[in-house]
């Protein structure tokens with residue numbers, strides 16, 4: 001019973017992985033574009049840049065769910081509305 005649950009969770013994680021994997025670069029791209037339109041010495045930009053870098057690092061490390069969360073955090077700082085992949 002417990003084993004079945006573990007297998008089901010692992011399968012779910014595998015299914016969720018690839019869907020999210022494509023999401024983060026999309027979000028990071030939008031954030032970088034938004035930052036590109038802002039002043040580099042803007043306090044918002046200075047606060048958001050490390051978050052974007054961290055999102056990229058998490059994505060590279062395969063932690064896509066965490067990466068999306070970081071990207072959303074950066075978006076909130078920048079006041080940017082992210083377009084999620086459907």
Ligand SMILES: [Cu+2]
Nearest residue numbers: 021024059064
């Ligand atoms: Cu990712």
